[in-house]
Amino acid sequence: MYPLIRNRRLRTSASIRRLVRETVITPDDFLVPLFVVEGKGVKEEIPSMPNYYRMSLDHLETEVLELWKMGFCAVLLFVKVPDELKDNKGTEALNPDGLMQRAIKTIKNSCPEMLVMTDVALDPFSSYGHDGIVAEGQILNDETAEVLAEMSVSHAQAGADFVAPSDMMDGRILTIREALEDEGFQHTGIMSYSAKYASGFYGPFRDALDSAPVDIANVPKDKKSYQMDFANRFEAIRETQMDVDEGADIVMVKPGLPYLDIVREIKNEVDVPVAVYQVSGEYAMLKAAAEKGWLDHDSVMMEQLISIKRAGANIIASYFAKDFIRVMG
Ligand code: PBG
Numbered sequence: 542m543y544p545l546i547r548n549r550r551l552r553t554s555a556s557i558r559r560l561v562r563e564t565v566i567t568p569d570d571f572l573v574p575l576f577v578v579e580g581k582g583v584k585e586e587i588p589s590m591p592n593y594y595r596m597s598l599d600h601l602e603t604e605v606l607e608l609w610k611m612g613f614c615a616v617l618l619f620v621k622v623p624d625e626l627k628d629n630k631g632t633e634a635l636n637p638d639g640l641m642q643r644a645i646k647t648i649k650n651s652c653p654e655m656l657v658m659t660d661v662a663l664d665p666f667s668s669y670g671h672d673g674i675v676a677e678g679q680i681l682n683d684e685t686a687e688v689l690a691e692m693s694v695s696h697a698q699a700g701a702d703f704v705a706p707s708d709m710m711d712g713r714i715l716t717i718r719e720a721l722e723d724e725g726f727q728h729t730g731i732m733s734y735s736a737k738y739a740s741g742f743y744g745p746f747r748d749a750l751d752s753a754p755v756d757i758a759n760v761p762k763d764k765k766s767y768q769m770d771f772a773n774r775f776e777a778i779r780e781t782q783m784d785v786d787e788g789a790d791i792v793m794v795k796p797g798l799p800y801l802d803i804v805r806e807i808k809n810e811v812d813v814p815v816a817v818y819q820v821s822g823e824y825a826m827l828k829a830a831a832e833k834g835w836l837d838h839d840s841v842m843m844e845q846l847i848s849i850k851r852a853g854a855n856i857i858a859s860y861f862a863k864d865f866i867r868v869m870g
Contacts, residue, residue, distance in 0.1 A: 568612035589745035631666035690720035742822030808853025
Protein backbone atom coordinates (compact mmCIF):
# COMPACT_ATOMS: atom_id res chain seq x y z
CA MET A 542 0.00 0.00 0.00
CA TYR A 543 2.83 2.40 0.82
CA PRO A 544 3.13 5.16 -0.33
CA LEU A 545 -0.61 5.47 -1.15
CA ILE A 546 -1.47 5.23 2.50
CA ARG A 547 0.67 7.41 4.70
CA ASN A 548 -0.49 7.60 8.31
CA ARG A 549 1.54 10.74 8.87
CA ARG A 550 -0.93 12.78 6.72
CA LEU A 551 -3.24 12.85 9.73
CA ARG A 552 -0.43 14.29 11.85
CA THR A 553 0.88 17.06 9.57
CA SER A 554 -0.59 20.07 11.37
CA ALA A 555 -2.02 21.00 14.73
CA SER A 556 -5.39 21.50 13.06
CA ILE A 557 -5.61 18.05 11.50
CA ARG A 558 -4.45 16.54 14.78
CA ARG A 559 -7.23 18.40 16.56
CA LEU A 560 -9.75 17.24 13.99
CA VAL A 561 -8.97 13.54 14.35
CA ARG A 562 -8.23 13.46 18.08
CA GLU A 563 -10.14 10.56 19.67
CA THR A 564 -9.97 11.45 23.33
CA VAL A 565 -10.69 14.78 24.99
CA ILE A 566 -10.83 15.65 28.63
CA THR A 567 -12.90 18.37 30.29
CA PRO A 568 -13.61 19.47 33.88
CA ASP A 569 -16.72 17.24 33.71
CA ASP A 570 -14.42 14.19 33.83
CA PHE A 571 -12.89 15.08 37.19
CA LEU A 572 -13.73 14.06 40.70
CA VAL A 573 -11.70 16.31 42.99
CA PRO A 574 -10.42 14.74 46.25
CA LEU A 575 -10.37 17.11 49.24
CA PHE A 576 -8.77 16.64 52.67
CA VAL A 577 -10.58 18.21 55.60
CA VAL A 578 -9.23 18.98 59.09
CA GLU A 579 -10.64 20.49 62.28
CA GLY A 580 -9.94 24.13 63.12
CA LYS A 581 -10.38 27.55 61.62
CA GLY A 582 -8.18 29.23 59.07
CA VAL A 583 -6.17 26.03 58.57
CA LYS A 584 -4.70 25.36 55.14
CA GLU A 585 -1.61 23.20 55.44
CA GLU A 586 0.39 21.77 52.58
CA ILE A 587 0.90 18.01 52.62
CA PRO A 588 4.67 17.54 52.49
CA SER A 589 4.62 14.53 50.14
CA MET A 590 1.93 16.15 47.95
CA PRO A 591 3.32 19.56 46.90
CA ASN A 592 0.65 22.22 46.35
CA TYR A 593 -2.07 20.00 47.85
CA TYR A 594 -3.62 20.94 51.18
CA ARG A 595 -5.54 19.82 54.22
CA MET A 596 -8.09 22.49 55.04
CA SER A 597 -10.55 23.47 57.73
CA LEU A 598 -14.23 24.00 56.92
CA ASP A 599 -13.91 27.74 56.20
CA HIS A 600 -11.24 27.10 53.57
CA LEU A 601 -13.19 24.11 52.27
CA GLU A 602 -16.11 26.39 51.53
CA THR A 603 -13.94 28.82 49.54
CA GLU A 604 -12.20 25.96 47.75
CA VAL A 605 -15.42 24.31 46.63
CA LEU A 606 -16.83 27.59 45.30
CA GLU A 607 -13.60 28.12 43.38
CA LEU A 608 -13.74 24.58 41.95
CA TRP A 609 -17.35 25.12 40.91
CA LYS A 610 -16.39 28.36 39.14
CA MET A 611 -13.60 26.51 37.34
CA GLY A 612 -16.19 24.09 35.98
CA PHE A 613 -15.81 21.08 38.25
CA CYS A 614 -19.00 19.37 39.40
CA ALA A 615 -17.94 16.70 41.91
CA VAL A 616 -15.73 16.37 44.99
CA LEU A 617 -14.63 13.37 47.05
CA LEU A 618 -14.20 14.06 50.76
CA PHE A 619 -11.68 12.63 53.22
CA VAL A 620 -11.24 13.71 56.82
CA LYS A 621 -8.21 13.74 59.08
CA VAL A 622 -9.23 12.64 62.54
CA PRO A 623 -7.32 13.55 65.74
CA ASP A 624 -5.75 10.51 67.46
CA GLU A 625 -7.85 10.91 70.58
CA LEU A 626 -11.02 10.31 68.57
CA LYS A 627 -9.77 7.08 66.99
CA ASP A 628 -10.72 3.60 68.18
CA ASN A 629 -10.91 0.09 66.76
CA LYS A 630 -14.50 0.38 65.60
CA GLY A 631 -14.38 3.85 64.06
CA THR A 632 -17.03 5.11 66.49
CA GLU A 633 -16.34 8.75 65.60
CA ALA A 634 -17.31 8.03 61.98
CA LEU A 635 -20.93 7.74 63.13
CA ASN A 636 -20.99 11.02 65.06
CA PRO A 637 -23.81 13.06 63.41
CA ASP A 638 -21.79 16.16 64.26
CA GLY A 639 -18.46 14.68 63.17
CA LEU A 640 -16.06 16.42 60.80
CA MET A 641 -17.26 14.54 57.69
CA GLN A 642 -20.90 15.27 58.45
CA ARG A 643 -20.12 18.97 58.98
CA ALA A 644 -18.02 19.09 55.81
CA ILE A 645 -20.90 17.69 53.75
CA LYS A 646 -23.30 20.28 55.20
CA THR A 647 -20.82 23.11 54.65
CA ILE A 648 -20.57 22.29 50.95
CA LYS A 649 -24.27 21.64 50.45
CA ASN A 650 -25.10 24.99 52.10
CA SER A 651 -22.72 27.09 50.04
CA CYS A 652 -22.63 25.23 46.73
CA PRO A 653 -25.67 22.92 46.62
CA GLU A 654 -25.14 21.75 43.05
CA MET A 655 -21.63 20.46 43.72
CA LEU A 656 -21.94 16.67 43.83
CA VAL A 657 -20.58 15.43 47.14
CA MET A 658 -19.08 11.97 47.40
CA THR A 659 -17.73 10.74 50.71
CA ASP A 660 -15.06 8.21 51.56
CA VAL A 661 -16.49 5.30 53.52
CA ALA A 662 -13.83 3.25 55.32
CA LEU A 663 -12.61 2.99 58.87
CA ASP A 664 -8.92 3.80 58.40
CA PRO A 665 -8.99 7.55 59.17
CA PHE A 666 -10.98 6.72 62.31
CA SER A 667 -9.14 3.54 63.26
CA SER A 668 -6.59 3.52 66.07
CA TYR A 669 -4.88 0.74 64.09
CA GLY A 670 -4.99 2.44 60.69
CA HIS A 671 -7.05 -0.34 59.13
CA ASP A 672 -10.11 -0.16 56.93
CA GLY A 673 -11.91 -2.59 59.19
CA ILE A 674 -12.24 -3.76 62.78
CA VAL A 675 -9.17 -5.65 64.01
CA ALA A 676 -9.53 -8.79 66.15
CA GLU A 677 -6.79 -11.31 66.90
CA GLY A 678 -4.61 -10.28 64.02
CA GLN A 679 -7.49 -10.35 61.51
CA ILE A 680 -9.72 -7.76 59.89
CA LEU A 681 -13.34 -8.67 60.63
CA ASN A 682 -15.44 -8.61 57.47
CA ASP A 683 -19.14 -8.70 58.28
CA GLU A 684 -18.89 -6.63 61.47
CA THR A 685 -17.01 -3.99 59.46
CA ALA A 686 -19.61 -4.01 56.68
CA GLU A 687 -22.28 -3.21 59.29
CA VAL A 688 -20.33 -0.16 60.52
CA LEU A 689 -19.76 0.96 56.92
CA ALA A 690 -23.50 0.76 56.31
CA GLU A 691 -24.19 2.93 59.37
CA MET A 692 -21.50 5.34 58.25
CA SER A 693 -23.08 5.55 54.79
CA VAL A 694 -26.50 6.31 56.27
CA SER A 695 -24.94 9.00 58.45
CA HIS A 696 -23.32 10.62 55.38
CA ALA A 697 -26.60 10.42 53.48
CA GLN A 698 -28.39 12.08 56.39
CA ALA A 699 -25.87 14.92 56.30
CA GLY A 700 -26.60 15.37 52.58
CA ALA A 701 -24.02 13.31 50.68
CA ASP A 702 -25.05 12.50 47.09
CA PHE A 703 -22.84 9.42 46.81
CA VAL A 704 -20.99 7.27 49.29
CA ALA A 705 -17.71 5.76 48.16
CA PRO A 706 -16.68 2.65 50.11
CA SER A 707 -12.91 2.23 49.75
CA ASP A 708 -12.42 -0.66 52.16
CA MET A 709 -12.64 -3.86 50.05
CA MET A 710 -14.68 -5.90 52.56
CA ASP A 711 -16.78 -8.62 50.92
CA GLY A 712 -20.49 -7.93 50.57
CA ARG A 713 -20.37 -4.35 51.76
CA ILE A 714 -22.08 -2.90 48.71
CA LEU A 715 -25.21 -4.97 49.35
CA THR A 716 -25.12 -4.21 53.09
CA ILE A 717 -24.79 -0.49 52.38
CA ARG A 718 -27.47 -0.50 49.65
CA GLU A 719 -29.95 -2.24 51.95
CA ALA A 720 -29.23 0.15 54.82
CA LEU A 721 -29.71 3.18 52.55
CA GLU A 722 -33.00 1.78 51.22
CA ASP A 723 -34.23 1.01 54.76
CA GLU A 724 -33.57 4.58 55.81
CA GLY A 725 -35.28 6.08 52.78
CA PHE A 726 -32.16 7.08 50.81
CA GLN A 727 -33.16 5.48 47.51
CA HIS A 728 -31.45 8.26 45.61
CA THR A 729 -28.11 8.16 47.38
CA GLY A 730 -25.63 6.53 45.02
CA ILE A 731 -22.76 4.16 45.66
CA MET A 732 -19.41 4.49 43.95
CA SER A 733 -17.58 1.32 44.84
CA TYR A 734 -13.83 1.02 44.94
CA SER A 735 -14.22 -2.39 43.31
CA ALA A 736 -10.74 -3.24 42.09
CA LYS A 737 -8.56 -1.64 44.71
CA TYR A 738 -5.04 -3.00 44.84
CA ALA A 739 -2.71 -3.28 47.84
CA SER A 740 -0.45 -0.59 46.45
CA GLY A 741 2.69 1.20 47.50
CA PHE A 742 1.33 4.27 45.72
CA TYR A 743 -0.92 5.24 48.67
CA GLY A 744 1.98 6.43 50.84
CA PRO A 745 1.47 10.22 50.53
CA PHE A 746 -2.28 9.83 51.19
CA ARG A 747 -1.54 8.03 54.44
CA ASP A 748 0.78 10.91 55.37
CA ALA A 749 -2.01 13.34 54.57
CA LEU A 750 -4.50 11.66 56.88
CA ASP A 751 -2.06 10.07 59.33
CA SER A 752 -3.84 6.81 58.56
CA ALA A 753 -1.08 4.23 57.94
CA PRO A 754 -1.42 0.84 59.68
CA VAL A 755 0.34 1.00 63.06
CA ASP A 756 3.26 -1.26 63.87
CA ILE A 757 2.13 -3.13 66.98
CA ALA A 758 1.80 -6.81 67.86
CA ASN A 759 -1.26 -8.65 66.59
CA VAL A 760 -2.20 -5.94 64.09
CA PRO A 761 -1.61 -6.74 60.41
CA LYS A 762 1.25 -4.58 59.06
CA ASP A 763 -0.35 -4.15 55.66
CA LYS A 764 -3.72 -4.27 53.91
CA LYS A 765 -3.03 -7.35 51.78
CA SER A 766 -5.74 -9.48 53.39
CA TYR A 767 -8.41 -7.20 51.92
CA GLN A 768 -6.92 -5.09 49.12
CA MET A 769 -6.10 -7.01 45.95
CA ASP A 770 -2.79 -8.59 44.96
CA PHE A 771 -1.38 -6.46 42.14
CA ALA A 772 -0.44 -9.59 40.24
CA ASN A 773 -4.13 -10.39 39.59
CA ARG A 774 -6.41 -9.54 36.70
CA PHE A 775 -9.33 -11.99 36.66
CA GLU A 776 -9.99 -11.24 40.29
CA ALA A 777 -10.52 -7.57 39.42
CA ILE A 778 -13.29 -8.49 37.03
CA ARG A 779 -14.95 -10.79 39.53
CA GLU A 780 -14.78 -8.15 42.28
CA THR A 781 -16.25 -5.52 39.98
CA GLN A 782 -19.00 -7.73 38.61
CA MET A 783 -20.04 -8.64 42.14
CA ASP A 784 -20.19 -4.99 43.19
CA VAL A 785 -22.40 -4.20 40.20
CA ASP A 786 -24.67 -7.12 41.11
CA GLU A 787 -24.84 -5.89 44.71
CA GLY A 788 -25.99 -2.44 43.56
CA ALA A 789 -22.94 -0.26 42.84
CA ASP A 790 -23.88 2.65 40.56
CA ILE A 791 -20.26 3.45 39.66
CA VAL A 792 -17.25 1.16 39.96
CA MET A 793 -13.63 2.15 40.40
CA VAL A 794 -10.14 0.93 39.63
CA LYS A 795 -7.32 2.15 41.85
CA PRO A 796 -4.49 3.14 41.41
CA GLY A 797 -4.62 4.52 37.86
CA LEU A 798 -1.61 4.55 35.59
CA PRO A 799 -0.06 1.16 36.48
CA TYR A 800 -3.51 -0.50 36.14
CA LEU A 801 -4.81 0.77 32.79
CA ASP A 802 -5.00 -2.80 31.47
CA ILE A 803 -7.51 -3.51 34.24
CA VAL A 804 -9.43 -0.31 33.44
CA ARG A 805 -9.90 -1.35 29.83
CA GLU A 806 -10.98 -4.88 30.71
CA ILE A 807 -13.48 -3.67 33.24
CA LYS A 808 -14.80 -1.07 30.80
CA ASN A 809 -15.40 -3.86 28.31
CA GLU A 810 -17.00 -6.09 30.93
CA VAL A 811 -19.52 -3.91 32.81
CA ASP A 812 -22.06 -1.32 31.68
CA VAL A 813 -21.93 1.10 34.61
CA PRO A 814 -19.61 4.15 34.61
CA VAL A 815 -16.00 3.33 35.47
CA ALA A 816 -13.98 5.67 37.67
CA VAL A 817 -10.21 5.62 37.98
CA TYR A 818 -8.30 6.98 40.97
CA GLN A 819 -5.00 8.53 39.98
CA VAL A 820 -3.64 8.21 43.51
CA SER A 821 -1.38 10.25 45.75
CA GLY A 822 1.82 8.40 44.82
CA GLU A 823 1.21 9.02 41.13
CA TYR A 824 0.81 12.72 41.91
CA ALA A 825 3.90 12.80 44.14
CA MET A 826 6.03 11.01 41.56
CA LEU A 827 5.38 13.57 38.85
CA LYS A 828 5.72 16.54 41.21
CA ALA A 829 9.09 15.24 42.41
CA ALA A 830 10.45 14.51 38.95
CA ALA A 831 9.29 17.91 37.69
CA GLU A 832 10.89 19.65 40.68
CA LYS A 833 14.19 18.04 39.74
CA GLY A 834 13.74 19.18 36.16
CA TRP A 835 13.67 15.59 34.94
CA LEU A 836 10.14 15.64 33.47
CA ASP A 837 8.05 18.41 31.99
CA HIS A 838 5.20 18.64 34.48
CA ASP A 839 2.36 19.89 32.32
CA SER A 840 2.89 17.75 29.27
CA VAL A 841 3.38 14.56 31.30
CA MET A 842 0.32 15.38 33.38
CA MET A 843 -1.84 15.80 30.26
CA GLU A 844 -0.44 12.59 28.80
CA GLN A 845 -1.32 10.68 31.96
CA LEU A 846 -4.85 12.11 32.21
CA ILE A 847 -5.62 11.43 28.56
CA SER A 848 -4.19 7.91 28.86
CA ILE A 849 -6.50 7.18 31.77
CA LYS A 850 -9.49 8.45 29.81
CA ARG A 851 -8.41 6.57 26.66
CA ALA A 852 -8.15 3.35 28.67
CA GLY A 853 -11.86 3.66 29.47
CA ALA A 854 -12.32 5.92 32.48
CA ASN A 855 -15.57 7.88 32.60
CA ILE A 856 -14.50 9.65 35.78
CA ILE A 857 -10.99 10.49 37.00
CA ALA A 858 -10.35 11.16 40.66
CA SER A 859 -7.23 13.29 40.47
CA TYR A 860 -5.18 15.73 42.52
CA PHE A 861 -4.22 17.42 39.23
CA ALA A 862 -7.67 18.99 38.71
CA LYS A 863 -6.55 22.58 39.31
CA ASP A 864 -3.28 22.07 37.41
CA PHE A 865 -5.43 20.90 34.51
CA ILE A 866 -7.36 24.19 34.53
CA ARG A 867 -4.10 26.16 34.73
CA VAL A 868 -2.85 24.35 31.62
CA MET A 869 -6.11 24.34 29.64
CA GLY A 870 -7.19 27.85 30.69
C1 PBG B 1 -8.36 4.17 52.47
C2 PBG B 1 -8.04 4.94 51.25
C3 PBG B 1 -6.76 5.04 50.72
C4 PBG B 1 -6.84 5.87 49.62
C5 PBG B 1 -8.18 6.25 49.47
N1 PBG B 1 -8.91 5.65 50.48
C6 PBG B 1 -5.46 4.50 51.21
C7 PBG B 1 -5.38 3.10 51.62
O1 PBG B 1 -6.13 2.22 51.17
O2 PBG B 1 -4.53 2.85 52.46
C8 PBG B 1 -5.67 6.26 48.78
C9 PBG B 1 -5.80 7.43 47.90
C10 PBG B 1 -4.51 7.97 47.42
O3 PBG B 1 -3.42 7.40 47.62
O4 PBG B 1 -4.56 9.02 46.78
N2 PBG B 1 -9.62 3.70 52.64
